[in-house]
């Protein structure tokens with residue numbers, strides 16, 4: 186009986202693989218840690234094989250810094266693939282800031298790229314209003330979550346509350362002025378208490394002012410507004426390929442993340458199914474694992490190097506002295522953290538804040554792989570670790586207890602590091618070019634050891650290793666095959 190079961194499941198697996206090979210590969214991209222994993226670069230790279238790139242969560246709290254053809258572009262709402270002339274959709278669950286969206290379009294055009302594909306903004310997407318942004322700032326003074334102050338939380342609150350929310354559809358149809366008036370009226374007490382409005386007699390004028398700006402945005406957005414659920418499902422039916430881009434990172438997920446230090450949307454692969462109304466069984470999940478974790482904003486971070494307090498005080502971009510580098514190599518964590526921050530340009534693309542940096546955390550990665558159903562990793566920014574020594578967490582401990590599970594309340598858990606200290610000499614430009622040509626074998630030995638441990642611990646192979654900010658310099662050849670061998 187047992188045997189039959191195994192045979193049957195093996196057959197199903199082979200069959201499934203054959204089927205999977207026949208259908209075009211749709212991909213969901215998710216950040217493995219707390220965001221800023223360099224997803225933009227991978228999305229941009231994979232977009233070449235996709236017909237549509239789709240944003241399914243978050244809002245302009247996200248920021249992608251892209252370096253394409255030597256030009257740097259920062260995007261907050263538009264998915265990275267638009268630089269390649271791909272069609273782009275902004276799904277119904279995105280918190281939509283019309284101004285940021287229009288700025289993104291401007292940024293693309295001003296850097297010499299052209300938007301060639303279709304752009305569809307789902308009419309059901311909720312719009313971020315000026316008072317949401319102000320409320321986020323005011324709330325932040327009390328909560329200390331360290332949000333991006335883009336109004337994400339307050340917009341999400343209104344959306345869940347269901348009577349004061351406004352959508353792209355509201356914005357482009359008649360009655361928008363009235364809807365804003367009603368929303369402001371309903372939120373009057375809160376806006377007064379928080380000092381966003383000075384007097385209750387002001388509400389009509391306040392609403393009118395918002396209308397004047399937003400109705401201008403509406404005129405520009407009207408052409409992009411549409412419906413994405415049928416559209417994307419139909420496109421898939423017609424054999425078109427989709428690349429879904431998850432903003433933020435898995436550990437910032439509103440359900441599975443390190444609450445309350447999380448964002449207001451679903452950042453996991455499953456979120457894409459719910460948010461877009463799409464069958465995600467037809468997708469491969471690629472987890473973007475930056476070679477080292479970073480976190481911007483408050484909240485627990487077990488493998489953090491140094492402290493956030495000190496990171497905030499340090500001079501941005503100041504290079505380390507030779508003596509400091511030596512100290513870092515000898516194990517000074519504070520300096521290593523700073524070194525990674527400088528070399529990795531770890532400053533928020535949206536807020537400019539310094540990002541906290543940490544040793545790699547296999548416990549967090551394994552959890553991330555579990556909650557996303559990650560099929561493969563794309564490792565980004567591994568070049569930044571070249572020439573540095575570092576460790577990787579393989580468990581957490583607290584009050585005499587050790588665990589390999591990612592605790593719901595992460596506060597107070599200390600990392601337990603594996604025995605290995607990783608090191609390899611930084612790759613030169615020539616080494617990089619050669620590695621792209623030759624594949625996995627050409628990567629430094631220390632780097633491969635780190636990758637091997639990560640794969641074995643997380644039980645997920647690697648399909649891409651990004652060794653430079655340039656889109657073209659990513660090692661793909663035979664990486665999946667070679668790292669899958671680690672799992673045998």
Ligand code: IMP
Nearest residue numbers: 220221246247331332333447448481482
């Ligand atoms: P919010 O999304 O602005 O409400 O911020 C909530 C938390 O998520 C804060 O810790 C932010 O720093 C973090 N966060 C939001 N968006 C991003 C992102 O795109 N990258 C990294 N962190 C983010």
Ligand code: MG
Nearest residue numbers: 221247248249
């Ligand atoms: Mg970012």
